[in-house]
Amino acid sequence: MNKFLFKQIDNIGLVLFRVVFGLLIATEAFGAIATGWLRRTLIEPPFTFNFIGFDFLQNLQGSNILYFYFVIMGIFGIFVMLGYKYRFSIIAYAIMWTAVYLMQKSSYNNHYYLMMLLCWIMAFLPANRWFSLDAKINPEIKSPAMPRWVLLILILQVWIVYTFASVAKFYPDWLDASMAAMLMSGKSDYWLIGGLLQETWVHWSIAYTGILFDLLIVPLMLWKRTRLLGFVISVFFHLFNSIIFQIGIFPYMSIAFALFFFSPEILQKRFLPKKKIYTGNEIIIPKYKNLIVGVFSIYFLFQLGLPLRHWFFKDDVLWTEEGHRLSWRMMLRSKSGSLTVWVKDKATGEKQLYNYGKIVGEKQQGSVATKPDIMWQLAKKIKMLEAAEGRDVSVYMEAMVRVNGGNYYPFTDSTIDLAAEEWHPFKHSEWILPSPKDYNEKPVKE
Template structure:
């Protein structure tokens, strides 16, 4: 019964329209990064980037290499939009995008991770079977139908993202709207709406509209009686996010996904009036259908499990950042930090003057000042650089951070030699001092620093 449901053929209008929109948006993402200077500030300033731990070989191309890199990547986005050599084009874009995503954490964004997943998903989809140059070159590829599992995979992925995004907001600073107030405070200089965004009731509206929108938008789009209202709310929500938070293509990509929630007749009539509507409803199981089901099951088990991992790691993820990435924890907190490094020559016992700001861009300095994994990576980099000069050094970190509007507290144990410290990929790193966030008294951290 399940196989019949998943492999029943349905009209493919939504997938074809989404491929065109998706290709356009990933082209804008690539070429927009060049136009806005994002590449220069993120990948070209500083001596190196903070890659995902264990992927040290991923570093930006020298000189203007990354500008050409993104230019080529955008060209493959155009190919995806046109359906030209579709499978190759989207796989190449996916590899190039994933390499950049894993190459740097200074501009970490859950939406970048989502795009990496979507590129992989779309590479498995028969999205070039209509309205594509591939079909024009090879008419035998033309199809007006697709297996139903295409809908299921895309909707399930979106449901996971939105549900976890809602669940992550159930913590005190979000529920009392203070986090929303902090987010809006940085927008006070916005033309026309800057003062409006500072109103108390606006903060409460943002906080709770965000929770309930993320929690209910997918079910509301799936249910026919609420679909149109949910679509209107989606337009407002995503355009608001685009204007206020300026988060690139992702509000528009979220709107593009709504084509999968409307009846095929509606999508075909509006976007593809020349296309025949598929109604036969055949059930065609491919020879490797069991492998498809196993791969899909493993993928979604991982997607459901990854965002839960911070619950089995000691301490608060808002403080330690352990389990924060790949978990759909979006725009939940603000962090500020102050950091300095004490480098000691082990042979002489003398302190070596060291200014970390000379090695890092401003964006990297913000990451180094607040994120334990980045601090650890930087200490390993310092150690390596001094080793190249023939010196064996110990490195001690003085780092104080604040989460949201709390007091400053010491993040890293100042008595631990971070050059010798190990990184635990899966569990808590003991050189991160205990969080003061959930204690009855903020003085539980003996290294508290008052403002």
């Protein structure tokens, strides 16, 4: 085990990934300002839905200070790219991005989650030992090698992401290509390819290419004979996703994962011809060996457990949403809904409709009508606001939800005061009504 984990290998793949990763996370921070994402998501809404338990992050929401916050994040990203004050810069970015991620759920995206995980993983890694300002300023830290465990945890993280993404697609609406058809239905106005994307054969190709790519890309990249083929497929697949779905830096980060698989000789020839390849093959066991093994063992147990947790909830995750987040369930469902909210004054018994639009931004309204944890948070927010006005109220919600273009069905028990309920992250919420039989069956057109 010591030989397997702590044998020294060339570090060129990690060094190059640090450069690309730093550029991408800087782009993410500055791009959030330039594209208006920051303004629409965190500044304009009167209230955002943070991850439950992180309510204190609402103190940042809505403030123009967030523009400076994101500029500082972008600068830290550039420092990571340059390898300047690397450890401080990557930890600072990781903390700041984690706060952004936990601050809101209406713009939930798997690449935001992956970026957060990679920031924290990179904080543990010696990615500044070569081709960095740190190594130039302080030659004592310069090294052409790294322990093998560094490469293994990066590959394992990538493998987990892709494997769970593939397995999650094994359900009827993906296997019959209807989900792919729905994803493409809004792309008909794309220049040149819009019409092509509406073809049935394209939908079937997208559905099964998605399954096979996610399942096989890591094995293809691990085997030397298929590595180049896997890389070519990866570039095409991720560029297609970038053009069609416009999902930010995620496709380019995924392409950069190839740096973990190609040999140091190839990477040296293509990118750093002046770097001498390390061939010492030393085995250096650090004093903190047990800490490394322990921390990453616990981490990967969570990475394996979180995507599986929905199997321990009652009912279907596609209906309840319980166990959906942090599970690499990518582009698996399309949900829409309507929500009606009543408040009942406990002192007078008066019940009236509540206009929740006045406290929820336009971007959040689509999420609040379909996601139970956000409904619960809205109920708690309404109760708090009413209490500030001197009224003790109960909050009732009637939601109608449709999944993957199916019929609308009742989603919540409208007789239960949601503001009086507790949220249990690993327990089914009984106020979510059971999923109807064939709830995602498509309505028959007359």
